[in-house]
Amino acid sequence: MTLADTWRQRHPTARIVIFEKEASSIAHGTGRNSGVLHSGIYYGSGSLRARLCVEGQALMKAYAETHGLWLDPCGKLLVPTSESALQTLPLLLERGQANGVTVERVDRQTMLALEPRVETRYGEALWIASTSVVNPKEIAVHLATRLANAGVSLRYSTPVLGMSGRQVTTPEGVIEAGVVVNAAGLYADRVATAAGLQLLYSFQPFKGKYWMHRDPAFRLRRLVYPIPDLNLPFLGVHTAHNAQGQVFFGPSSTPILGRENYRGLAGIELGEGVRLALGLAKKLLLNTNGLRQLAWREAKLLTKAGVASELAGLIRGVAPSDFSESLAKVGIRSQIFDPKAKQLVNDFVILEQDGAVHILNAISPAFTASFAFARYVSDQFLTTTLR
Numbered sequence: 001m002t003l004a005d006t007w008r009q010r011h012p013t014a015r016i017v018i019f020e021k022e023a024s025s026i027a028h029g030t031g032r033n034s035g036v037l038h039s040g041i042y043y044g045s046g047s048l049r050a051r052l053c054v055e056g057q058a059l060m061k062a063y064a065e066t067h068g069l070w071l072d073p074c075g076k077l078l079v080p081t082s083e084s085a086l087q088t089l090p091l092l093l094e095r096g097q098a099n100g101v102t103v104e105r106v107d108r109q110t111m112l113a114l115e116p117r118v119e120t121r122y123g124e125a126l127w128i129a130s131t132s133v134v135n136p137k138e139i140a141v142h143l144a145t146r147l148a149n150a151g152v153s154l155r156y157s158t159p160v161l162g163m164s165g166r167q168v169t170t171p172e173g174v175i176e177a178g179v180v181v182n183a184a185g186l187y188a189d190r191v192a193t194a195a196g197l198q199l200l201y202s203f204q205p206f207k208g209k210y211w212m213h214r215d216p217a218f219r220l221r222r223l224v225y226p227i228p229d230l231n232l233p234f235l236g237v238h239t240a241h242n243a244q245g246q247v248f249f250g251p252s253s254t255p256i257l258g259r260e261n262y263r264g265l266a267g268i269e270l271g272e273g274v275r276l277a278l279g280l281a282k283k284l285l286l287n288t289n290g291l292r293q294l295a296w297r298e299a300k301l302l303t304k305a306g307v308a309s310e311l312a313g314l315i316r317g318v319a320p321s322d323f324s325e326s327l328a329k330v331g332i333r334s335q336i337f338d339p340k341a342k343q344l345v346n347d348f349v350i351l352e353q354d355g356a357v358h359i360l361n362a363i364s365p366a367f368t369a370s371f372a373f374a375r376y377v378s379d380q381f382l383t384t385t386l387r
């Protein structure tokens with residue numbers, strides 16, 4: 001359930017207004033992700049990402065089932081693609097178990113029974129039966145329609161231009177609210193700064209590109225992901241699929257110079273682009289967060305042959321010529337960087353000041369976690385913030 005739902009349940013007479021700068025709520029992160037309801041295996045024990053992901057996936061699955069929305073309970077195989085990934089497998093198993101995820105260590109035979117196309121070079125994998133896929137656009141549109149029908153005011157094409165305490169400025173004028181929540185995704189840090197927060201973080205967007213298998217008859221029964229490098233905050237190139245059965249491969253994780261830089265040079269603002277370019281050059285020089293390794297891997301993903309060679313460790317029989325001509329999907333990760341710790345921030349960040357709550361770093365699995373996230377923000381922040 002959304003934050004608006006949680007709030008309505010607790011304050012039935014409250015007036016709720018949602019400002020959205022685009023003409024719909026699916027122009028950015030929520031409309032551009034793979035719709036995977038992650039299990040919670042990846043995230044450090046005790047992190048918000050671990051806790052809210054585990055709770056959130058069950059809530060969203062139940063929502064899809066209750067409302068007859070598309071849900072594929074396909075499960076996920078996590079496959080080692082190198083000797084070092086094989087060493088990581090037991091660590092990831094332990095991490096998942098500590099987070100309360102049901103995860104099994106499976107052998108070659110079971111891997112093939114689950115997904116006949118899986119690569120079994122290292123003879124074992126992790127299997128998470130609870131991972132599912134939904135259509136994120138369908139979920140978001142369903143939620144928005146339901147909220148609008150329940151009397152929540154959804155103001156599309158209405159950007160928040162400024163905030164001061166509980167006062168919010170939009171092109172429609174200034175409104176004074178009892179509580180304000182900034183959940184502006186790629187712009188959340190900017191809105192927070194405009195509201196007067198002294199942020200210790202800088203912003204570093206990453207672009208995730210996906211390619212599609214061009215053969216409409218090509219199918220995968222399961223999601224197939226690599227055992228990731230736990231030193232990098234990315235999951236690695238994997239498979240994804242949609243309700244039509246189309247299969248996608250990706251994403252890349254390319255550091256970029258604009259918050260909405262989906263294609264070419266579009267979406268790059270000059271001042272911010274220069275600042276991001278200088279920041280990246282410095283991080284590469286200092287090899288902050290293993291960025292040089294990441295850059296090397298990313299350079300490989302610029303070509304279809306490079307993506308196909310990453311995939312070869314996961315599934316058999318996919319050649320560069322199988323990829324669709326152009327990119328199938330592009331999303332941008334709302335990542336913040338902590339200059340003091342010299343690290344990409346690896347958890348959700350929630351800050352509160354002057355009656356406003358700011359949600360930063362809503363990176364994956366924020367879509368999976370969103371219903372639990374709403375409940376958490378409501379319980380932990382809004383009751384104390386309410387005037």
Ligand SMILES: Cc1cc2nc3c(=O)[nH]c(=O)nc-3n(C[C@H](O)[C@H](O)[C@H](O)COP(=O)(O)OP(=O)(O)OC[C@H]3O[C@@H](n4cnc5c(N)ncnc54)[C@H](O)[C@@H]3O)c2cc1C
Nearest residue numbers: 021028029030033034036160185208331363365366367368
């Ligand atoms: C390539 C990729 C794949 C992913 N796959 C998954 C996945 O499979 N599963 C998963 O759980 N997560 C996934 N994620 C992460 C997930 O997409 C995001 O964590 C999630 O969508 C974030 O939601 P959000 O509401 O914070 O952001 P958004 O959906 O971007 O919403 C923020 C909204 O704020 C609006 N806005 C911005 N500024 C203003 C302003 N000034 N005034 C008014 N409105 C404003 C924007 O227009 C936008 O609609 C993926 C991310 C990427 C990049």
